[in-house]
């Protein structure tokens with residue numbers, strides 16, 4: 001079904017819409033219509049008036065800068081393990097394991113719902129500052145709350161029947177308790193020489209339900225607008241102040257038999273990075289560990305569409321946790337060589 005044409009086909013929408021999320025309160029049905037339209041087309045949309053405090057976001061970026069500025073010896077005290085919690089060093093992750101030999105030119109720090117109150121890792125990330133540690137938890141929960149409203153939009157737009165939970169359908173598969181697999185990730189792409197054709201993070205789709213991304217100052221993110229046309233041009237996803245960028249990830253694509261799009265994206269070198277670092281924060285909203293990747297009850301997906309979506313069959317036999325672990329294992333080097341300069 002892949003088409004090798006390198007031009008943008010007329011049925012491929014290359015713009016990433018900005019949706020005013022205050023509409024969710026005043027007119028949730030209209031808001032859901034915008035959210036669903038973007039999710040079915042490019043799979044990415046910006047939310048403005050998203051309700052997460054800009055002051056808190058600024059504090060999180062300050063904390064991130066301060067953390068990554070420390071010597072590698074300190075950061076390496078809390079290395080990431082198979083639980084996907086802790087520090088990931090430069091080049092130790094390959095977001096595109098099939099085509100990216102060097103490894104991504106970024107470092108990151110991951111926190112899980114359950115690790116929010118613990119000394120390791122959040123205490124490590126906040127360098128022993130208990131107030132900051134508390135705020136990181138608050139921030140994570142704020143993003144999780146926001147994601148619930150976005151998921152309500154999905155359920156409204158998909159017309160999930162009341163008998164299956166209606167607009168609250170996703171709440172039962174995405175809890176904020178010990179089964180949660182959502183992950184908060186601070187990313188740092190250090191200043192470095194490079195050229196605009198070199199990827200800092202390889203092309204990939206995200207693994208879970210959806211991702212909330214906050215970028216700061218320096219652009220670099222690009223998205224590929226179509227899954228069915230292989231070589232369509234990459235479209236920049238610029239930094240738009242005071243917005244959160246949302247993208248659909250693999251689980252939602254599978255649960256909707258491909259109706260919602262988990263779109264390929266990557267981070268490219270930007271010339272401003274010659275003497276400045278790029279920072280971003282991603283919150284991966286994932287379904288609970290034991291959830292099966294069952295189709296969502298919606299009249300928008302016909303039996304015929306389900307029968308055609310054979311590409312998802314293999315993953316359907318996995319739980320959300322199994323699928324996540326399979327993707328993480330393919331992309332991580334758990335015993336990397338540490339570069340003294342990082």
Ligand SMILES: O=C(O)CCC(=O)C(=O)O
Nearest residue numbers: 187206215221267280282
């Ligand atoms: O840093 C970014 O802008 C994007 C990162 C990303 O796509 C990811 O970590 O999955």
Ligand SMILES: [Fe+2]
Nearest residue numbers: 204205206265
């Ligand atoms: Fe991503």
